[in-house]
Amino acid sequence: MLNNRPDLDDKKSAVSETAPVYNTITQGVMWKSLIFYVMPLIMGTFFQQLYNTVDAVVVGRFVGKEALSAVGGTAAILVNVFVGFFVGVSSGAGVVVAQYFGAKDEENVHHSVHTAIMLSIVSGAILTFIGFFMMPVFTVWMKTPGDVLNLTITYLRIYSLGMIPNLIYNMGSGILRAVGDSKRPLYFLIVSCVTNIILDILFVLKLNLGVVGVAIATVLCQIISALLVIYTLTRVKESYHLTPSMLSFKKRQLMRILSIGIPAGVQSLMYSLSNVFIQTAINEFGTDAVAAWAAYAKIDALYWMVISSFGIGVTTFVGQNYGARIYKRVRQCVRQSAVIMSIITIAFTVIFYKWGALAFHLFTTDLNVMKIGEVMLHYLTPFYITYTAIELLSGSLRGMGDSLRPMLISVLGICVLRISWIMIAVPIWHRIETIEASYPLTWITTSLMFMVYYFWYVNKRHIR
Secondary structure (H helix, E strand, O other): OOOOOOOOOOOOOOEOOOOOOOOHHHHOOHHHHHHHHHHHHHHHHHHHHHHHHHHHHHHHHHOOHHHHHHHHOHHHHHHHHHHHHHHHHHHHHHHHHHHHHHOOEHHHHHHHHHHHHHHHHHHHHHHHHHHHHOHHHHHHHOOOOHHHHHHHHHHHHHHHOOHHHHHHHHHHHHHHHHOOOOHHHHHHHHHHHHHHHHHHHHHHHHOOOHHHHHHHHHHHHHHHHHHHHHHHHHHOOOOOOOOHHHOOOOHHHHHHHHHHHHHHHHHHHHHHHHHHHHHHHHHOOOHHHHHHHHHHHHHHHHHHHHHHHHHHHHHHHHHHHHHOOOHHHHHHHHHHHHHHHHHHHHHHHHHHHHHHHHHHHHOOOOHHHHHHHHHHHHHHHHHHHHHHHHHHHHHHHHHOOOOHHHHHHHHHHHHHHHHHHHHHHHHHOOOHHHHHOHHHHHHHHHHHHHHHHHHHHHHHOOOO
């Protein structure tokens, strides 16, 4: 396995001789620095979720439950499969940049940034082809209800045209977060979200374009986000400055990015593939169940946006401190993050269980859809706490450059077990609750596996 620690003794890795800059990630009060770093991430993810939720609200309320099922059902799952894999790969770039930046290795930061952006362009071109020609085939394989099949295919084909700017934005934002800048990605998402709302109103409510209008609005917003990221990276003066004419693959940096990013991407891919099996099983219960699941996913995403933001924060903080070889702060980050994430998880569980059902009124007026969705919400929210360790420990291990074995743990604990449950248990107990049970079952199992591996890893590496 490749050594994922920056080689501080490499003669090519010259440490900057400029005046030292105070870095709150490697020098500040840990819990305060972490919260101040994560808050823009949470707000950014909130606007990302609002961006997606507005689409669901507009089509669900003003077009119909078939349109809601098309945008938020099979289409959303397939987008997560392909885009999620690349976002996982891009996390490898974030770790590499964070470690080099923490080590003040400006030359390798520069090479890593250009390699990462080039990777996003090439990957985006590949995903555009897959999305336009292959995703419609996958919608049929997933047993998408006939009354929403054509709408789903139309949405996916238009959405796929925005893959290159989508991936450029994700990669560029990951680079900014890796160097400690979590604010500007938030500003980009605010602009994109506001634009999306305006375009949804124009294309759907005014021009009556329905699902087509939502898809076009999404692509245009992705282009705006990508342009903002590129503009920012080309204007900064620091080591992560982007010069478009210098875009190329640097073998050393590409190998390090892929050695961390591919396992993370496979982990994300397997998560998404297991959700494909779940969505396929849900599809068999009809349009009302699909619409309820789509609406529940939008509500549920409020929690995941917060907890995943802390996962990103942990990866960045651990990555920079590990690169700087301040191992005491690595352990400190994990301990304090565990406390913060647990408090947040309990708060979300209480709020969702008591009042979350009210949110279904945003998406639909169909009483049966709302009833099914409320049952889903009450069944799953009490188990959120069992997932916390997965996000925390996988993020911290990735920050230290260990991505392969956490991927294997996730594949076994989340994906293989979840798919096995869907294939074996659901035909025997053919109920929606049986499908939902796959989540707590796999969360508990995988959390226990991660805790055992994490403590073994840090003791073996003497990270104290």
